Amino acid sequence: MKNDTIAAISTALGQSAISIVRMSGDNVFEIMKKIYRGTDLSSAESHTIHYGKIFDDATQVDEVLVSVFKAPKTFTREDMIEINCHGGSFVAQKILKLLLTHGARLADKGEFTERAYLNGRIDLTQAESILDIIESRTNLSLSLANKGLDGKIYKKIDVLRQKLLDIIAHIEVNIDYPEYDDVEELTEALLLPKMFDLQEDFNDVLEKAEDGKVIREGVKTAIIGKPNVGKSSLLNALLKEDRAIVTEIQGTTRDTIEGSLTLGGIMLHLIDTAGIRESEDIVERIGIDKAKQVLEEAELILFVLDNNSPLTKEDEALLELTNHKKRIIIVNKIDLESKIGKNFKNSVSISAKDRTNIEALESQIQSMFLSGDIDLDTETYLSNTRQIALMKKADLALKDAIQSAEAMMPVDMVEIDLKEAWELLGEIIGDTKSTTLIDELFSKFCLGK
Ligand SMILES: Nc1nc2c(ncn2[C@@H]2O[C@H](COP(=O)(O)OP(=O)(O)OP(=O)(O)O)[C@@H](O)[C@H]2O)c(=O)[nH]1
Ligand SMILES: [Mg+2]
Incomplete structure (x- = not known):
């Protein structure tokens, strides 16, 4: 069944101006004959677009533009057509159903690209790069995907x-x-x-x-520390919005709170966690367990300390717990009097509340993650x-x-x-x-x- 004809909607479902229904395989023109009124597609030149209408028996379904691609110079190296119909998932679904009724099979996920690979149009790394282009969220990751x-x-x-x-x-x-x-x-x-x-x-x-x-995936970053040191304030400062609730009450954050930002071309996936301490409160305890799990999975720890209070046993224990991870120690609340009583190597001093020195923190994160100058033109980066x-x-x-x-x-x-x-x-x-x-x-x- 190598060249059986497959069909799928290629655009996202939902309200939109245009949707695209795509079909590839031996019988695309035969199937189109049964539902399309317009120019004769099977005798049309390759890489041309045709105006016509889709019919379900005698009932008009939509006015469409059909792109014709003839094998072998196509994405899948098979005959292909793309129907540009009006947006809205109902119309697109209806056209897809018509194609399926008349002999096409619903494509599996990625099957068009798989055929491109199986038929020698692209190699596996190129196939994977197509996915990367779709998923890219920064200029750098998009450029990387294009190189692939x-x-x-x-x-x-x-x-x-x-x-x-x-x-x-x-x-x-x-x-x-x-x-x-x-x-x-x-x-x-x-x-x-x-x-x-x-x-x-x-x-x-x-x-x-x-x-x-x-570059491709970004960095999973956990904000960790004991209660009230200003973790949620830091999340808000980095995201430049009031995402997390901030109060002077210890144990404000219970569940994890996430947000992403781009830093010099890298995505940071930030996770604010519950302050870690011994707690009797059942909800807080669950939050703390979650924080410890996030800590283990994170690729970077932003470890927050309070400049305004002496280092405690809790801080020491947490420092020990995060010792094996890539970590930046952040001394927060530098707008207040220093009572912490200790200096840390390579730490960054900030005020999350006043948003002071956040840029210094950002550049430290950046330099930690990209080992040198990124040169996509002359170097090759597997990702x-x-x-x-x-x-x-x-x-x-x-x-x-x-x-x-x-x-x-x-x-x-x-x-x-x-x-x-x-x-x-x-x-x-x-x-x-x-x-x-x-x-x-x-x-x-x-x-x-
Ligand atoms: N003066 C000063 N206060 C700050 C600073 N950052 C945070 N705070 C205050 O410290 C208190 C706790 O801040 P949060 O951001 O909620 O602390 P947290 O670490 O998320 O606390 P939990 O969620 O309870 O673990 C709030 O009253 C903040 O306004 C800062 O840089 N300077
Ligand atoms: Mg918090």
């Missing part, structure tokens, strides 16, 4: 795979044709430098991926969790290969790990057929001469 769509990740991975293949090819030749005198003698001395070189490339990609992930996980596995396989070579193990042992790394990188771009490996190997070495 242009095939930059594919190209980067391809270069690494070529280098791996080069080493594998050397080993293969040595195993299969040890008597060939024009093949360089294979020694660790020859293999290892190549592998070290590759490892540097891998490291570089993995390091940049950390920035990539931050997708799946891709990064595979890259890390490939890196481990390469490390194993290096270890085997260093331990003077037989070269075919080294080769197994290198091949695994090659396969793993292939998974990133969606190329996992090992026959390709064989083909490429022999196209590199014309041994039949």
Whole structure:
């Protein structure tokens, strides 16, 4: 059922001026014949737009514009049409139902893009970049996604795979044709430098991926501290709005309160939490448990202390509890007299109430998360969790290969790990057929001469 015809509404449901119903597959024109009155679409030129009307038997449903895309130069590489109908989910749903009644099948989530990938129009990283474009919320993440769509990740991975293949090819030749005198003698001395070189490339990609992930997903940031230090005031100061309730009563915040902001191109997903202390109050206790959970999951802790009161055991315990996390210590209420009695390295002093020094805090957060200058034009940033996980596995396989070579193990042992790394990188771009490996190997070495 490879080319069965799929259909879906591509625009969001709800009131809108225009909705788009999309269809792809072998029977798009046949199906359109049954519901569309206007120009003959099957004989229309590709990439043209046609005015007409959709009918349900004799009843007119809508006046539409239909875009015609003919295989193979289409997104899915199949015949495609897009119906621009009037907005409002009722009309769009009705047209979709008509398509389904006349032979189309409701598309699965992402199935148009999946077909684009399966039919070779894009690789997996490009498919993922399309999703990233849809989900992007900052200029930086949008630019990053566009680089992926242009095939930059594919190209980067391809270069690494070529280098791996080069080493594998050397080993293969040595195993299969040890008597060939024009093949360089294979020694660790020859293999290892190549592998070290590759490892540097891998490291570089993995390091940049950390920035990539931050650019794409933002930073989960928890505001933590004991009651009344000014956590909710800080949330409001950062969001520049009165999101959370602020009072002088300890234990004001019970449930977590969230908000997002963009900081130098990075999204901060802020979570204000209940002040952590021993409490008898059942609701407050639940809030405190939640705060501890948020603390564990957070990628950054904004740890708030009160400048106006001496450091307590509670503060010390919380400092200990957050010690293992990426953390910024914030000394709040600097508009009041200092009674805290301690200096903290790399802390930021602010007044959340007067909104003093918030910019200094913002720039500290920024510098903590983007490791250097971000250069999307010349560097490649992996950002997708799946891709990064595979890259890390490939890196481990390469490390194993290096270890085997260093331990003077037989070269075919080294080769197994290198091949695994090659396969793993292939998974990133969606190329996992090992026959390709064989083909490429022999196209590199014309041994039949
Ligand atoms: N003078 C001064 N008061 C502040 C400052 N920040 C917060 N406050 C006051 O401190 C009190 C507690 O502030 P909140 O923001 O509710 O504190 P919290 O940490 O969220 O408290 P809980 O939700 O109870 O854990 C309020 O009366 C605020 O107005 C500041 O920078 N200076
Ligand atoms: Mg609060």
